[in-house]
Amino acid sequence: MINTDRRSVGIIGLGYVGLPLLYTFHQAGLKVTGFDVDASKIEAINSGKTYIKHFSDAQIVELSSSDRCEVTTDFSYLKNVDSILICVPTPLDHHREPDMSYVVQTTETIGKYLREGQLVILESTTYPGTTDELLKGILEKASGLEEGKDFYLAYSPEREDPGNPDFNTKSIPKVVGSASQKGRELAVALYEQALDQVVPVSSAKVAESAKLLENIFRSVNIALVNEMKLVMDAMDIDIHEVINAAATKPFGFMKFTPGPGLGGHCIPIDPFYLTWKAREFGLNTRFIELAGEVNSAMPDYVVSKTMLALNEKGKALKNSKILILGIAYKPNVDDMRESPSFVIMDRLESLGVEIEYFDPWIPIIPSSREHMNWKGKISIEWNEESIKSFDAVVIVTDHKNVEYTELKNWVDCIVDTRNVYPELSEADKEKIYKA
Ligand SMILES: NC(=O)c1ccc[n+]([C@@H]2O[C@H](COP(=O)([O-])OP(=O)(O)OC[C@H]3O[C@@H](n4cnc5c(N)ncnc54)[C@H](O)[C@@H]3O)[C@@H](O)[C@H]2O)c1
Structure with a gap:
């Protein structure tokens, strides 16, 4: 019988996503262990100093002074937690293709320490199929355990919006999908302890795709207003006045703002994870590529x-x-x-x-x-x-x-x-x- 009462969480990757997540689970009363390969981050937390400006020293001290929080570069502590959340980078490589090396390396490490009953959840943004195809194979091979029977696997996209004063990790609804019914139940039960709203979906693939759709939606709409800006400029019309006027329509319009080009770890990168995967099915993602061209x-x-x-x-x-x-x-x-x-x-x-x-x-x-x-x-x-x-x-x-x-x-x-x-x-x- 697998224990559904998950009270200890291990979070791998203590960056912009993992650190606030660790904090949120800790605030909810869970025992948290943070893992990172970057020893300077572990040292910073242990000495009560933040390394992310919008995450305060006071929040770090809450973690470093708590007997329910531990941070480490020693991944053998993975054995001690009920659930393991992966928040490592998923950039593009030099050919603008998914660089899965951080996820693969982390999964191989988890595989070494995986024990029966544990729940592993990938939070990094990625292409549909990563959890069921890539992670499952690595974990089963390394541990000799069987997914859906001995351990559980789920995907839950991170929607963190650093610096947003209206939403934080706790208040942003969390989509959760898993190949197994039990995996989904366990993941939902875990997040429900700490977050305001959990949205279960039928599979990890749906959850992976939903995250990509959210960011492709932004990329395409930003490209649209950027293109519109060039046209309005040539016509000597103020694009911002145009957008504000259009935004008074109470339905069927969502405001996007033009700018100097895309930035950040998500919008310029994530859409191309789908482009890459779509090629396997002989499909082109023309909207994504065109938006990329306009924005860049x-x-x-x-x-x-x-x-x-x-x-x-x-x-x-x-x-x-x-x-x-x-x-x-x-x-x-x-x-x-x-x-x-x-x-x-x-x-x-x-x-x-x-x-x-x-x-x-x-x-x-x-x-x-x-x-x-x-x-x-x-x-x-x-x-x-x-x-x-x-x-x-x-x-x-x-x-x-x-x-x-x-x-x-x-x-x-x-x-x-x-x-x-x-x-x-x-x-x-x-x-x-x-x-
Ligand atoms: N930053 C955001 O606003 C945001 C929002 C939504 C989703 N995401 C996604 O979340 C994921 C993480 O992004 P981030 O912004 O937190 O990245 P980040 O670079 O801020 O943090 C990643 C952390 O992982 C650590 N790391 C790298 N390899 C590791 C390994 N093998 N084992 C343990 N730790 C390792 C790094 O040292 C770093 O501290 C990405 O997939 C990103 O696309 C980010």
Whole structure:
């Protein structure tokens, strides 16, 4: 008889998704164990220091001072937990195909320690079939146990939206699917202890696909408003006014906002997991590819608008000095993964521009899988003398804690990709260029 009362959870991967999840289960009164291969994260938690800006030191201290929480790089502790949740990265490789190496490596490790009765849930975003095809095989082979009989497997997509003040891990409904009835029951029972709403679906594949649909929906709609922006710009019509007017329709319209290009670990990447899997069935995902094309052309549009703005001031891009305002991929977070700022910076630099950046959330560009050429660069000081020295400022991220009025008073060429200045006076129009 398998115990359905799951009171201890192990979470593998303590990043933007895993850390808040660990916290949420701990707050619900469960015993939690966090696992990561990155020893610096384990050290940070144990010394009460956060490494994610919107997750406070106080929250970390709640974890580090609790006798119901343990964090470790020693995966043999996996034996001690009832349920194991996987929250490791699922990026694209150099050919823009799914890089499953983190998931595979983690699953192989779990397989070494798997024992009867345990429930394993994948939370990383992935293609339909990953749980039933990839994970099941690895776990059964490594452990000699049988899925659906000796241990259970489920998929539950993560919908974490870092920095969103209206929703958190607890309040976002959680979709759960499993190949076995028992696996689904156990996973639902686990999440119901900590989360407000659990949504069971008939299989892991449905849950995997639902997550992809959510993000493809965003990517396609962002591409639509980005394309619309180019057309409206050519017609001298304010796209933001158009969108706000359309959004007054109380049904059948959902507001999306154009920008300088897609960013973050999800929207630019996840849709291509489906593209890759669809090829196995001889199918093309034309909407996904077209949206990708439109969205990835946006940084070039911003560069050309910057060139035109400088031209109006009688200046060329070459040898100009440009400030990039914001390198996080969205406002009020310190996450710069896949940020369009880097594409814009690379393009401008290759055209002979001297680049600096200001981002109150990212004081120094850390080491990462991407953008190694910008590693170690430091955000400039925010003061009149320093800001005035730039020929142009390109607003790429609309962080709240930036003095946009000061900026407007200090420089005479601002490229605004985020509609930070929604209404422009005649004087503003001389210096602020929407892109
Ligand atoms: N960040 C988001 O807002 C978000 C939202 C929804 C879904 N997701 C998905 O959640 C998953 C995790 O994303 P994230 O943003 O938390 O990533 P992240 O890079 O912030 O965190 C991943 C963590 O996993 C650790 N890790 C890597 N390999 C490991 C291994 N073999 N064993 C143990 N730990 C390992 C890393 O050290 C890191 O701490 C991805 O599939 C992502 O697509 C992310």
